[in-house]
Amino acid sequence: MAVGWFYLSCLVLGSLGSMCILFTIYWMQYWRGGFAWDGSTYMFNWHPVLMVTGMVVFYSAASLVYRLPQSWVGPKLPWKLLHAALHLMAFILTVLGLVAVFKFHNHNKIANLYSLHSWLGITAVFLFACQWFLGFAVFLLPWAPVWLRSLLKPIHVFFGSSILSLAITSVISGINEKLFFSLKNGTNQYSHLPSEAIFANSTGVLVVVFGLLVLYILLASSWKRPEPGMLTDRQPLLRDRE
Numbered sequence: 001m002a003v004g005w006f007y008l009s010c011l012v013l014g015s016l017g018s019m020c021i022l023f024t025i026y027w028m029q030y031w032r033g034g035f036a037w038d039g040s041t042y043m044f045n046w047h048p049v050l051m052v053t054g055m056v057v058f059y060s061a062a063s064l065v066y067r068l069p070q071s072w073v074g075p076k077l078p079w080k081l082l083h084a085a086l087h088l089m090a091f092i093l094t095v096l097g098l099v100a101v102f103k104f105h106n107h108n109k110i111a112n113l114y115s116l117h118s119w120l121g122i123t124a125v126f127l128f129a130c131q132w133f134l135g136f137a138v139f140l141l142p143w144a145p146v147w148l149r150s151l152l153k154p155i156h157v158f159f160g161s162s163i164l165s166l167a168i169t170s171v172i173s174g175i176n177e178k179l180f181f182s183l184k185n186g187t188n189q190y191s192h193l194p195s196e197a198i199f200a201n202s203t204g205v206l207v208v209v210f211g212l213l214v215l216y217i218l219l220a221s222s223w224k225r226p227e228p229g230m231l232t233d234r235q236p237l238l239r240d241r242e
Helices: 003-031 046-061 077-107 114-138 146-182 193-217 231-239
Strands: none
Touching: 003 193, 046 077, 046 114, 046 146, 046 193, 077 146, 114 146, 114 193, 146 193
8 A cells, every 4th residue: 555655646646746847947948938948038048947857857856766666676876877867867968957047147247156045056056966976976986884884874865855945945035036027017016916027926826736746755764665674574565566
């Protein structure tokens, strides 16, 4: 039954994650004019799409790899590689999202890193980079002794959830900031809740719901990979999926 709930949660998560990405793309395409890579406003539109896709959806998918019951048995290396690869893909998309916003700002002579949103976002990206390189060096490469891995594992897990929380906060503040900058004229003011504001706010709510569900699964002890010697207690759980 527990495995059944897990896969139902994965189905819900997949749907919510896809909706977060598609809603962000639709917002940028329908209300903000589409996409380009030329330093214009249309280049900025890549920023929210790439950040939501990378820092929220792909990052979450990578974080949940070890919650899959299939990862509880057999060699751990393939799951480590998948975990690292998904995080690397998330990081590449995130860097492209940063390139889009910095190039847009520089092209239009707009200051960089002055808002709370930008401070939160760049902090999340910096911690993400440190987290990935630490994980690659200590947990993926074979040189690290067991005592060092045991020492760093709780820190790695803590910062994994913290970075996701910070990324979600950055996305929400970014949506709010974009709406304040874009909807400030006449009857189209943000305070009048035009259709774009309602849609973008709804996208933000979707991101929050998605993130909370991911964090719940990450923190639920019944869905964590068993420690060595504890797998026999989970055997009924694994038989549920057979």
